[in-house]
Amino acid sequence: MINQKDLRPKDLGRSDEQLIKLESLMELKAPYDAEGMEPPFTEPKQAWREKYCASLDGYVGIDKLTRPQSKEEEDEFVRKFLRGLEKVFTDANSGVLQPFLLSFEYCAKCNTCSDACHIFKATNSNELYRPIFRSEVLRKIVKKHFTKSGKLLGSFVGADIDVNWETIARLGELAYRCNLCRRCAQTCPLGLDNSLLAKEIRKVFSQEMGIAPSPLHEKGTVNQLKTGSSTGITKPVLLDTLEFLEEDIEELYGLKIKFPVDKKGADILLTHNAGEYMAWPENPIAFAILFEEAGLNWTLSSEMIGYDNVNYGIWYDDAQAKKIALQQMKAAKDLGVRRIIIGECGHAHKAAAVVADRMAYGEDKIPVESCLPLLWDLVKSKALKFDPSKNNFPVTLHDPCNVVRQMGIVQPQRRILKEICPDFREMTPHGVDNYCCGGGSGFAIMNSMNFAEFRNKISARTKFDQILGAFQDTIEQVEPPKYVCAPCSNCKGTIRDILEYYQATEKFNVHYGGLVELMVNALVSMKKPFFEFLE
Amino acid sequence: MSLSILAYLAIILFLGLSAYKAYKYAKMPLHGRMELYPVPKEQGHEYGGSYFEEVEWWNKERKVNHMAELIDMLKEMLFIKKLFDNQRPLWWLSYALHLGIYLLIAWTVLLIVGGLTLLAGGQVSPSSGIWGALIFYLTAFTGLSGLVLATFGSAMLFLRRIFDDTLRKYTTPQEYFNLALLYCATVSGIFVWINDLTFSTAREITANLISFTPFEVSGLLIAHIVILFIMFTYIPLSKMSHYVGKYFSFHKVLWENEPNLRGSAMEKKVEQALARRSTNSWSAPHISGQAPAEE
Ligand code: SF4
Ligand code: SF4
Numbered sequence: 001m002i003n004q005k006d007l008r009p010k011d012l013g014r015s016d017e018q019l020i021k022l023e024s025l026m027e028l029k030a031p032y033d034a035e036g037m038e039p040p041f042t043e044p045k046q047a048w049r050e051k052y053c054a055s056l057d058g059y060v061g062i063d064k065l066t067r068p069q070s071k072e073e074e075d076e077f078v079r080k081f082l083r084g085l086e087k088v089f090t091d092a093n094s095g096v097l098q099p100f101l102l103s104f105e106y107c108a109k110c111n112t113c114s115d116a117c118h119i120f121k122a123t124n125s126n127e128l129y130r131p132i133f134r135s136e137v138l139r140k141i142v143k144k145h146f147t148k149s150g151k152l153l154g155s156f157v158g159a160d161i162d163v164n165w166e167t168i169a170r171l172g173e174l175a176y177r178c179n180l181c182r183r184c185a186q187t188c189p190l191g192l193d194n195s196l197l198a199k200e201i202r203k204v205f206s207q208e209m210g211i212a213p214s215p216l217h218e219k220g221t222v223n224q225l226k227t228g229s230s231t232g233i234t235k236p237v238l239l240d241t242l243e244f245l246e247e248d249i250e251e252l253y254g255l256k257i258k259f260p261v262d263k264k265g266a267d268i269l270l271t272h273n274a275g276e277y278m279a280w281p282e283n284p285i286a287f288a289i290l291f292e293e294a295g296l297n298w299t300l301s302s303e304m305i306g307y308d309n310v311n312y313g314i315w316y317d318d319a320q321a322k323k324i325a326l327q328q329m330k331a332a333k334d335l336g337v338r339r340i341i342i343g344e345c346g347h348a349h350k351a352a353a354v355v356a357d358r359m360a361y362g363e364d365k366i367p368v369e370s371c372l373p374l375l376w377d378l379v380k381s382k383a384l385k386f387d388p389s390k391n392n393f394p395v396t397l398h399d400p401c402n403v404v405r406q407m408g409i410v411q412p413q414r415r416i417l418k419e420i421c422p423d424f425r426e427m428t429p430h431g432v433d434n435y436c437c438g439g440g441s442g443f444a445i446m447n448s449m450n451f452a453e454f455r456n457k458i459s460a461r462t463k464f465d466q467i468l469g470a471f472q473d474t475i476e477q478v479e480p481p482k483y484v485c486a487p488c489s490n491c492k493g494t495i496r497d498i499l500e501y502y503q504a505t506e507k508f509n510v511h512y513g514g515l516v517e518l519m520v521n522a523l524v525s526m527k528k529p530f531f532e533f534l535e
Numbered sequence: 536m537s538l539s540i541l542a543y544l545a546i547i548l549f550l551g552l553s554a555y556k557a558y559k560y561a562k563m564p565l566h567g568r569m570e571l572y573p574v575p576k577e578q579g580h581e582y583g584g585s586y587f588e589e590v591e592w593w594n595k596e597r598k599v600n601h602m603a604e605l606i607d608m609l610k611e612m613l614f615i616k617k618l619f620d621n622q623r624p625l626w627w628l629s630y631a632l633h634l635g636i637y638l639l640i641a642w643t644v645l646l647i648v649g650g651l652t653l654l655a656g657g658q659v660s661p662s663s664g665i666w667g668a669l670i671f672y673l674t675a676f677t678g679l680s681g682l683v684l685a686t687f688g689s690a691m692l693f694l695r696r697i698f699d700d701t702l703r704k705y706t707t708p709q710e711y712f713n714l715a716l717l718y719c720a721t722v723s724g725i726f727v728w729i730n731d732l733t734f735s736t737a738r739e740i741t742a743n744l745i746s747f748t749p750f751e752v753s754g755l756l757i758a759h760i761v762i763l764f765i766m767f768t769y770i771p772l773s774k775m776s777h778y779v780g781k782y783f784s785f786h787k788v789l790w791e792n793e794p795n796l797r798g799s800a801m802e803k804k805v806e807q808a809l810a811r812r813s814t815n816s817w818s819a820p821h822i823s824g825q826a827p828a829e830e
Contacts, residue, residue: 005700007704008704009704009705080818083818084817084818087815087817090813090814090815091564091811091813091814091815092813092815092816092817094563094564094566094808094811094813095564095566095567096566096567096569097563097564097566098560098563098564098566098783098787098788099566099569099784099787099788101560101563102560102780102783102784102788103784105774105780106774106777106780106781106784107774108774108777109702109705109706109710110618110622110625110629111622111625111701111702111705112617112618112621112622112625114701115621115622116621127701127704130701132705136705153709155707155708156707156708156709156712157707157708157709158707158709182571185571185789186571187617187620187621188617189611189615189617189618189621190777190780190781190784191781191784191785191788191789192784193569193571193784193788193789196569206819207817207818207819207822208817208818208819209819210819210820210821217821222821319817319821319822320821339591339593353587354568354569354570355567355568357567357568357794357795358565358567358568358795358801358805358808359567359809360805360809361795361802361805361806361809362797362802362806365795365797367591367593367594369587369590369591369592369593370587372588373587373588373589373590373592374590377590404572404583405571405572405583406569406570406571406572407572407585407587408570408572408573408574408577408579408583408584408585408586408587408588408792409584409585409587409588410572410579410582410583410584410588411579411582411584411588412588431582431583432572432573432582432583
């Protein structure tokens, strides 16, 4: 084990059983600054150390990265990685070549980006999580193996790293210690993006070596391409679920609503993260209530992948991302809708509207919009009638990175909240300067071994601190209830987990949910509160 | 004579290699979108907004504010604004170096202009009319301040790298070399011109270099010109060519949010990009279609 203060990028290949151990973390705001308010660190099991790569910081993110049984396997692993790494620089990677090369070549090591990173901050500036640490390891490996200068001049140009199984496996794990939130890239004077390098490492593991966390790959994109959804929900299950929800709506709120499904030629195809149907059915219900009351011409799709807008591929595998995106476009095209409206899922926003924007052209492309401007339009135009006093409790807003920093959708959601929540307060910082929830780039659904602890204690720490900050005036009183509005499934998942991990709901009455739920709760037409915590 | 050739060659190589680097980046294939807000050309850029904030954005006329983009670009180029905003202590040093370099570029141009004036039979001195006086004072000002700032900046950045625990871990010997090279270039300049604070001799030498006129040279001057030659050739080959990279990373990556709309120029580019077949491909079973050997 090495003291993190002395850690250098070239140490990644050292033979220590565990490179660093996390001990000190950023202090949280009251009441979590008191002793015993936070669950302690746990030790990784010996069996994990033997089977996986727990040798970075004790956490295991990639459950498919297992230790080799023989020297041959070890060599093969290194060989495959290097072969994949070489391809990153070729036309196999043309979709990111220019941005990647710029970030790879030009880093001035000015260290401006470090302080922007919530993970680095949460660990009290632990060297391992400095945004350029991982980038520099990658540069060293590339220099050593693929550049003339590296071969000729060696350590003079930084090609001074030992490349063995441990180096590469740790680098793979380290690529999953970055949320790909791109906050660091906003501060770089040269416009460089360390997350691009982290993502390329993930891609080499997946696209060349076939290694990726199973929640993203097997249970994620592979499952989605096979069954239609990463949740495993098939068409018949979806149709059944919608029926149940219709019954629920009638029973709970006395409303007769039929989810429009596969309505040809509708104006709007609304797509949800299918996880909502299982974890937060109130979200698709709220959308239906709002859209029906506003009289929109909309539909859901029950066709293959048309009912699940997630695309985990954008976090680790370009090929999977493209397959899914094209299938989603096809579902919309087959229905003949005018536009696709993405529900409250941040990465699905980016995947469909930004990442997939250049994956097809002409007839195959149906315009993609975010639900947020449309919802604001419904508020602004008074198509819906609200009674803000129904939302008379403190509400704060989490900005999903994908929606805000990466798409520039900043105002509509705040305008809605300012209109319907009398006690709305911003987090600090917010908007395009927001911090990631800590669940970005797959962390929200990665729960193998002890990875959830990394998320709850470290990657989501800054967000939890921001939530505490937004509610400082009332946090220590149980009443009133406090609500974190997170218009994104993955952010919601992460926030659900931190509220549970820190027992913030139980102790301090902090709740979370989407934006449409708040809207429905404030509808004049609703006879009773939409939120259980208000009953 | 050979010094003239060296001087011309240095400038040609610097410009040529920089242009080649820019060309290499420019002809890279169309990449997927990865803009990062705020994007200055967007109407709501003050808070980081974009056209995605509009209902039916694809159906509306796209408003692009080129002026705002230009202003942001100039702020970055002239003041290194991001560094100023995000890491002030380093900005002072880095800006000293960069401002010094800008001044030295202006100084070089002024020396050439002054040299040409001399060759054309004109005079450059405080008492030789507006043109001559202007060149005279501007040359002296840019040269002196440029040399001082660039020397100070490169030396301080070098020292900071050595004494800052974090920076030291990430700095390769080559990166120290880069700063040392800049430092040597300016320090050798100071030694050469220390007795010529108005740069009158420098101007005459420039005139001689321009016109291939032989003149008496000191060993120091030869050393200075050789260092300059090495520096000018090396910069575009090294990552000090970030003046090229920075253009692309902002304009072609972070601020590039051109939507692929029906009938747009972007649509054509996408069509062409998608038609291209790559010569390399990935080997994981789910991509290559081949089952892994061990299964
Ligand atoms: S992308 Fe986000 S998580 Fe990753 S290094 Fe940058 S700031 Fe940190
Ligand atoms: S801010 Fe940019 S140039 Fe500076 S260290 Fe970070 S990535 Fe490198």
